[in-house]
Amino acid sequence: MRAGGETPREGESQVPREGEREVRREGERDALREVPSKTPSKTPSETPSETPSETPSETPSETPSETPSEGDRGDEREVSRAGDRAVPHEGELGSAAPTSLLEDRYRRWLRLLPASYRAEREEEMVSVFLEGSPGVSDADGPRPRWSEIASVAALAVRVRLGGAGHPAPRFLAWGETVRLIALLGLGLQALLGALAFTITLRVYGVIGGVGPLFAQVEPPGSPERLVAILESLAGALWFAPFAALLAGRPRAARALALLALVPEVPWLVRAFPADLGGPSAFLGSELVGLLPSLVTVLALWAGFHRDARPVRRTLWLLLPPLAAGAALTALYEVIASPxxxxxxxxxxxxxxxxxxxxxxxxxxxxxxxxxxxxxxxxxxxxxxxxxxxxxxxxxxxxxxxxxxxxxxxxxxxxxxxxxxxxxxxxxxxxxxxxxxxxxxxxxxxxxxxxxxx
Known part of the structure; x- marks a missing residue:
């Protein structure tokens, strides 16, 4: 007799089943087990006729009390409310851990970083960000904080310019390039400022007599004349950030460079008509005229970040812009003729x-x-x-x-x-x-x- 009281069919072996037999169903993870017999297990060669006849479809009564397997229960999943992401049952093993909406957005912003840097530290950074936002649900539509986005953007700039402990040769080369742009740009602005300064002194008779090329336009004592003098002398402000950078003080150079940009604002204000009805035709050229100064200041702020090593250079480099400004002023007087x-x-x-x-x-x-x-x-x-x-x-x-x-x-x-x-x-x-x-x-x-x- 079989377990469950079923008599064997004709042609089947009447020897009781010995040992434990496992039959795997397609799509199930655990095996169905039959009731073990009391006799010792035998090899398949002893009862060759048992194998083809005892399939699960022929013996439905063998396991009448069997409950659904864990594999069947593992197919039931809970669906999250906001993200429509499938959350595996806690008993299911081997399934990939779902990512939250906030984690996805953090990873999206981390793409600002170079791939080589993300490969080393992305998981650590995501963990730190998520620890700072505990208990956040996808239903709330969470987003990274603006301060976190700004910190990632600043880190991306530092890494791509050879900082933040990631000294790849290509990034180091870009860092040297941006710092060279800042140094050359400040030197160029200082030269043009020295030229404007010496011309101003020449215009108002401080140096030599007033030549026909430098004839005064504004009447003496007028507010227009005072504004013209201040604007002409403002170009000399670029010597301050240039000298600070040569002295190995990049922080002071960055602040002084922003101060040197302030005199450019009146030019933009005058580009608007008196009734403020809209920009004049010269506003575009005035804005474009700020590009050389803006490129220099941006390179100064980006290149000399906190991880950049300050390089002290000789202050004698201040002399070439001064000498060039004076020489060009003299050249103007020589060539200024019909x-x-x-x-x-x-x-x-x-x-x-x-x-x-x-x-x-x-x-x-x-x-x-x-x-x-x-x-x-x-x-x-x-x-x-x-x-x-x-x-x-x-x-x-x-x-x-x-x-x-x-x-x-x-x-x-x-x-x-x-x-x-x-x-x-x-x-x-x-x-x-x-x-x-x-x-x-x-x-x-x-x-x-x-x-x-």
Whole structure:
């Protein structure tokens, strides 16, 4: 007799089943077990006829009291209210842990970080963020705090510029490039400020007599004259952040650079009409004129972050901008005459002088790149390309109002300005390609392999 009182069918072996037999159902995780007999287990070879006949479909009464398996219960899942995510039953093993809405949003913001950095520290950072927001439900629509987003963005900048303990060669090269942009940009602004300062002293008779080129426009004692003097002398403020950076004090340099930007505000205010009905036609060119200063200040704040090592340089580097400003003032007096060739004038304003200096530095580095391969660096060409780009915008903005092409001099000046823009565009492309090709390879993200055993 079988367990359950069923008589064996014809052709089946009447020997009682010996041992424990397991039959696996498709889709179930646990096995169904029959009632063990009292006799010792036998091998399959002893009862070959039992195997084909005793299938689960032929013996439905063998397990009348069997309850649903854990595999069946594990298929029942609870659905979260807000995220519609399947939450596995607590008894089910081996299922992937669900992620919350807040965790997904944290990971989305962490994509600002380089992949190589995320591979090492993403899980740790997500855990720390989630510990700061306990008991948050998806139904509340949680979002990362603005302070956390700002901290991730600042960390991304520091990492990509060679800081935050991630000294990959490519990131270190970008950090050196941005710091070089800040140093060269401050030096250029200091030179232009020295030029404006010496011209102002010359205009008002402090240095020598007043020449016809520097004739005063505003009447003495008028408020307009006072504003003009203050605006002309404000360019000298760029010497303060330049000197602080040379002295190895980047924090002071950043604050002083913001102070040097303040005198630029009146120019923007005057770009609006008196009735404040809307911007004038010169507002766009005034905004573009701020680009060189803004690029310098942004590079100063981004490049000299808290992880950057301050480099102290000699203060004698303050002398070249001063000497260049004085020399250019004297040059103005020499060439300022009706007999001066028209093609020279586009090179004597601020965008023309800055373009000439940047192009000259690019030619010098090109010679170093060709004749001294050991001294090649990606920092100089990329830095010069980034400094040349806002000068290109300033030059193009100065030509948007058109020019009087009726006389020969106006046509020559206009053609030279277009030629400057073309030269700057070619230089930007050439320098950028040269610098990017010299950059070290990007870091490859790698995760630590889990320990076996």
């Amino acid at each position: 007999a001066t060739a028209a093609w020279i004038w586009p090179w004597m304003d601020d965008p023309g002088l800055a373009s000439a200096l940047i192009l000259g530095a690019g030619v010098a580095y090109g010679c170093v790149h060709v004749y001294a391969p050991a001294r090649r660096t990606p920092s100089w060409p990329i830095a010069l390309a980034i400094l040349a780009l806002p000068m290109l915008c300033v030059r193009l903005a100065g030509m948007e109002h058109g020019a009087d092409l009726a006389d020969e001099m106006s046509r020559t000046i206009t053609l030279v300005m277009y030629g400057q823009a073309a030269l700057l565009l070619v230089f930007v492309v050439w320098s950028a390609v040269l610098g990017v090709r010299t950059l070290p390879a990007a870091p490859v993200p790698s995760r630590e392999e889990p320990a076996e055993g």
